[in-house]
Amino acid sequence: MTFPSAAPGLPRPPVSHPRASHPRAGQAAARRLGLALAFVAATASVAAAAEETPGHAAAVTVLRATKACFSDTVDVFGILLPRDEIAVRPDRPGLKVAEVLADAGETVTKGQILAKLALPNGDTTQVEAPAAGLVAASSAVVGAVASGKGEALFNIITGTDFDLAAQVPTESLPRLKVDQPATIKILGTGSIKGKVRRVAATVEPNTQLGQVFISATSRKFLPANSPGRASIKTGESCGVSVPLTAILYSSAGTVIQVIRRDRVETRRVETGLMAGGKVEIREGLSEGEIVVARAGALLREGDPVRPIAADTGGR
Numbered sequence: 431m432t433f434p435s436a437a438p439g440l441p442r443p444p445v446s447h448p449r450a451s452h453p454r455a456g457q458a459a460a461r462r463l464g465l466a467l468a469f470v471a472a473t474a475s476v477a478a479a480a481e482e483t484p485g486h487a488a489a490v491t492v493l494r495a496t497k498a499c500f501s502d503t504v505d506v507f508g509i510l511l512p513r514d515e516i517a518v519r520p521d522r523p524g525l526k527v528a529e530v531l532a533d534a535g536e537t538v539t540k541g542q543i544l545a546k547l548a549l550p551n552g553d554t555t556q557v558e559a560p561a562a563g564l565v566a567a568s569s570a571v572v573g574a575v576a577s578g579k580g581e582a583l584f585n586i587i588t589g590t591d592f593d594l595a596a597q598v599p600t601e602s603l604p605r606l607k608v609d610q611p612a613t614i615k616i617l618g619t620g621s622i623k624g625k626v627r628r629v630a631a632t633v634e635p636n637t638q639l640g641q642v643f644i645s646a647t648s649r650k651f652l653p654a655n656s657p658g659r660a661s662i663k664t665g666e667s668c669g670v671s672v673p674l675t676a677i678l679y680s681s682a683g684t685v686i687q688v689i690r691r692d693r694v695e696t697r698r699v700e701t702g703l704m705a706g707g708k709v710e711i712r713e714g715l716s717e718g719e720i721v722v723a724r725a726g727a728l729l730r731e732g733d734p735v736r737p738i739a740a741d742t743g744g745r
Contacts, residue, residue: 487734491723492689498671500703500710504605504662506642508596510616512654513645514589515566520547520557523578528554530570532584537564544584545570563588566654587654592646593627594658597639603629605664612644616658622646626662667703670711677701677709678725686715687722687729694722694733 525547532544538559546554557576563586570576570583594614598606606629614622623646630641644660646652677699678685688695699714715721722729723740 487692487736488729489736489738490689490729491740492720492737493673493676493723493740495670495672495711495715495717495719495721497668497717498708498710499666499668500671500705500708501663502605502665502667502703504598504602504664505659506594506596506598506644506662507657507659508594508644510646510652510654510656510658511593511595512566512587512589512652513591513593514587515654516560516563516586516588517582518544518557518560518584518586519578519582520555520576521578522547522555523576525549525555525576527570527572527574527576527583530568530572532559532565532568534565534568538562538586547576557583559584559586561586561588590647590649590652592648592652592654594624594644594646594660596642596644596660597637598642600633600638600640603633603640606642606662607664610662610664612660612662614644614646614658614660616652616656619648619650619652619656622648622650622652624660667710669702670715670717671708672711672715672721673723674704674707674709675724676721678727680727685725686711687725688715689720689722689735689737692735692737694729694731694735696731 528548529546542559545557567585610626612624627645628643702710702712
């Protein structure tokens, strides 16, 4: 059977193609759709990662907060005084010094002749050392009259025990107690270990300073009446520690810059004792947290950063 041809100018009837409905064609279309969706997802992931850590993030040096112990101390200044000192005077006052046989700074033995005094009959009498020790001072001068009650002819230090008699501000006195350890420094002698021997119960009314006596024993030569200073340990506190450079003082108080997920987090903290360039953090920071080693106003809350470990130079 034959069909008439379509009239001129009219559209041809649709022709059915058996290949269009083949199963393989549907699988190919699904694969193309899957690839397109995967590409979109990958693009979104890259964009999100770029948003979390932008390429322009500033590099900052960081470190971990660690635990450390800090000593609470009171610093004082004073004069080094010998604890055992003998004043040597003549038995007969009013006699003139005829000869001086020992000078300040010399070590003498018990019974050693220190000076000779002229008697009215022309003879001399001797002044002897009552104990062995170091002549700390001497007022003996040939021709001078030796007094029995005034200034001693000789002062002899008979032991190696000294006290640093130091002045203490009134507000620090309640923190001082007997037997507290101290480190004494005397010019030219170095450091000497000592401890608080006595704390005065009164305060000088004009200066409003109290007095503390710190014992010092040393085999080294200790120059009497020399100025010295001491650091008295009054307590100890152990906690989280960071460098002083990690602390930032702002209108919001004392803050520290913590790094979390490569972003800056400004955190308010409470500081405690300080020593050796480090500060105790009593509240606001935990051991092991990452902080900016040198806090600065250029870093703000939420800023992205590239942390660089202070100890290794990298992360």
